[in-house]
Amino acid sequence: xxxxxxxxxxxxxxxxxxxxxxxxxxxxxxxxxxxxxxxxxxxxxxxxxxxxxxxxxxxxxxxxxxxxxxxxxxxxxxxxxxxxxxxxxxxxxxxxxxxxxxxxxxxxxxxxxxxxxxxxxxxxxxxxxxxxxxxxxxxxxxxxxxxxxxxxxxxxxxxxxxxxxxxxxxxxxxxxxxxxxxxxxxxxxxxxxxxxxxxxxxxxxxxxxxxxxxxxxxxxxxxxxxxxxxxxxxxxxxxxxxxxxxxxxxxxxxxxxxxxxxxxxxxxxxxxxxxxxxxxxxxxxxxxxxxxxxxxxxxxxxxxxxxxxxxxxxxxxxxxxxxxxxxxxxxxxxxxxxxxxxxxxxxxxxxxxxxxxxxxxxxxxxxxxxxxxxxxxxxxxxxxxxxxxxxxxxxxxxxxxxxxxxxxxxxxxxxxxxxxxxxxxxxxxxxxxxxxxxxxxxxxxxxxxxxxxxxxxxxxxxxxx
Amino acid sequence: xxxxxxxxxxxxxxxxxxxxxxxxxxxxxxxxxxxxxxxxxxxxxxxxxxxxxxxxxxxxxxxxxxxxxxxxxxxxxxxxxxxxxxxxxxxxxxxxxxxxxxxxxxxxx
Numbered sequence: 001x002x003x004x005x006x007x008x009x010x011x012x013x014x015x016x017x018x019x020x021x022x023x024x025x026x027x028x029x030x031x032x033x034x035x036x037x038x039x040x041x042x043x044x045x046x047x048x049x050x051x052x053x054x055x056x057x058x059x060x061x062x063x064x065x066x067x068x069x070x071x072x073x074x075x076x077x078x079x080x081x082x083x084x085x086x087x088x089x090x091x092x093x094x095x096x097x098x099x100x101x102x103x104x105x106x107x108x109x110x111x112x113x114x115x116x117x118x119x120x121x122x123x124x125x126x127x128x129x130x131x132x133x134x135x136x137x138x139x140x141x142x143x144x145x146x147x148x149x150x151x152x153x154x155x156x157x158x159x160x161x162x163x164x165x166x167x168x169x170x171x172x173x174x175x176x177x178x179x180x181x182x183x184x185x186x187x188x189x190x191x192x193x194x195x196x197x198x199x200x201x202x203x204x205x206x207x208x209x210x211x212x213x214x215x216x217x218x219x220x221x222x223x224x225x226x227x228x229x230x231x232x233x234x235x236x237x238x239x240x241x242x243x244x245x246x247x248x249x250x251x252x253x254x255x256x257x258x259x260x261x262x263x264x265x266x267x268x269x270x271x272x273x274x275x276x277x278x279x280x281x282x283x284x285x286x287x288x289x290x291x292x293x294x295x296x297x298x299x300x301x302x303x304x305x306x307x308x309x310x311x312x313x314x315x316x317x318x319x320x321x322x323x324x325x326x327x328x329x330x331x332x333x334x335x336x337x338x339x340x341x342x343x344x345x346x347x348x349x350x351x352x353x354x355x356x357x358x359x360x361x362x363x364x365x366x367x368x369x370x371x372x373x374x375x376x377x378x379x380x381x382x383x384x385x386x387x388x389x390x391x392x393x394x395x396x397x398x399x400x401x402x403x404x405x406x407x408x409x410x411x412x413x414x415x416x417x418x419x420x421x422x423x424x425x426x427x428x429x430x431x432x433x434x435x436x437x438x439x440x441x442x443x444x445x446x447x448x449x450x451x452x453x454x455x456x457x458x459x460x461x462x463x464x465x
Numbered sequence: 466x467x468x469x470x471x472x473x474x475x476x477x478x479x480x481x482x483x484x485x486x487x488x489x490x491x492x493x494x495x496x497x498x499x500x501x502x503x504x505x506x507x508x509x510x511x512x513x514x515x516x517x518x519x520x521x522x523x524x525x526x527x528x529x530x531x532x533x534x535x536x537x538x539x540x541x542x543x544x545x546x547x548x549x550x551x552x553x554x555x556x557x558x559x560x561x562x563x564x565x566x567x568x569x570x571x572x573x574x
Contacts, residue, residue, distance in 0.1 A: 115535070116534075116535055116538050119535075119538065120538060120542065123545070123546070127542075127546060127549050130549050130550070130553065131549055134556060137556055138560065140560055140561065140569075143553070143556060143557045143561075143569070144557075144570075146553045146556075146557075147502060147553055147554070147557060147566060148569075150549070150550050150553050151496070151505055151506075151509070151566070154506075154509045154546055154550065155493075155496050155509055155512070157513075157546075158489070158492065158509055158512035158513055158516065159512075161512075161513065161516040161539060162485075162489055162512070162515070162516050162519075164535075165516050165519045165520050165523065166519075168523060168532060169482070169519070169523045172523075172527050172529060173531075174535065194482060
């Protein structure tokens with residue numbers, strides 16, 4: 001809990017540090033801040049406590065989710081290079097401050113025990129992301145992404161709020177634990193009918209945020225238009241936080257209303273898998289392919305939603321961690337390559353600009369390939385175990401057909417992830433040695449090593465979760 | 466002299482639910498059909514205000530203040546959202562001299 005107060009203060013102090021220090025110093029200070037807040041988060045370990053008038057609950061699960069979120073933020077900050085043309089005019093301190101604030105929102109979203117905290121956390125996270133998405137002010141693509149994200153995001157908030165209100169109308173409480181008790185102790189037939197509409201609206205609102213089909217249409221455009229560093233932020237932190245909130249609400253509180261939402265959720269999960277994977281096959285741009293891949297990963301995660309077993313939480317955590325590690329590397333290499341190619345080719349984010357990367361940049365090519373292998377779920381990488389745990393978990397609950405579809409779809413996934421690896425190693429192309437800053441290089445190799453270590457010794461982390 | 470919650474309670478709760486749902490649906494229709502960014506924005510505000518109305522009604526019916534406190538949070542957050550949203554619209558207007566969201570379609574393959 002102290003972590004959110006600390007992060008807010010760090011964010012404010014970051015704004016002032018911008019007066020005196022250049023970007024590189026602020027970047028290092030922000031990394032330090034994140035390490036401190038991670039340490040503060042860990043200090044709550046094994047103390048299940050309620051804070052802020054019982055509205056905020058720290059459990060080991062919520063601590064694990066907050067740690068994954070802060071770790072992702074740590075890597076995003078480490079991978080951040082100059083924002084825009086030069087450091088003089090872009091006020092880099094503000095970007096770091098906004099990132100810290102949005103991490104606060106994400107932590108609120110994974111540990112709420114009251115609907116107000118969920119709503120405020122979601123908004124802190126989203127409003128910060130609208131600003132970051134549109135931060136490339138003169139670029140029309142960034143503008144378009146910002147307005148699309150903003151309109152869709154506030155629309156979603158409206159739907160979520162209407163759902164919360166209807167659930168409040170039926171249960172007379174905003175406290176998650178109270179709502180859970182009321183819903184389990186009352187027969188669903190004696191509840192007012194708008195309760196069910198409310199539950200479905202809350203689920204739809206959060207499905208918009210995790211970009212599950214058919215609510216995914218904004219995702220590819222927003223991910224493609226936003227500056228790549230903030231796409232990295234969105235696809236890891238926003239996704240993990242929203243999914244944690246969805247899982248907490250749906251499997252925890254609405255568990256007794258299982259019959260209402262279970263079929264829609266499985267249908268949406270399967271639709272997401274099909275739409276995400278099939279659309280990703282046709283993409284020419286790596287960034288857009290990664291956007292569709294993040295949609296399809298939401299589909300895999302949604303398979304777990306109806307479970308109440310404790311082992312499921314650990315599978316979700318493992319999957320989120322492996323997905324985060326692989327995605328940040330993929331986006332980091334994309335940042336370097338598209339920056340190098342932006343002066344040379346018309347569309348620097350396409351697969352074609354990766355051609356021949358391995359010749360002069362074997363390290364980058366290796367990192368990129370390992371992250372692609374992990375996203376595809378090839379053994380000896382973290383992504384394989386992430387998928388394995390989720391599939392075996394879902395299978396053990398006798399949910400057969402969605403798992404079969406998910407396995408088929410991950411085979412489709414192999415096709416488009418390998419397109420990247422083929423472009424890097426087998427195609428001929430001219431890419432000179434790309435200069436990589438030291439910090440960037442360290443973060444890149446840490447993530448890649450993490451992916452491999454988690455792939456070889458999955459129990460190392462699984463036992464903690 | 467009746468208190469305000471009593472006045473609110475003279476109308477059946479179902480009517481409030483119907484009214485708010487109708488306002489909410491008008492808001493959704495506005496978001497889906499209008500092309501002007503400001504109008505879309507107003508439609509979203511209409512959705513939020515439908516929620517506020519319903520919360521206030523539930524709150525007086527149940528004599529529970531937490532519903533009205535939630536309304537304050539929604540209003541505060543909506544104000545912050547308006548600030549950011551209008552900033553984005555101004556930024557777009559400076560670049561393309563238009564706030565028609567139909568013009569923004571660069572991001573399609």
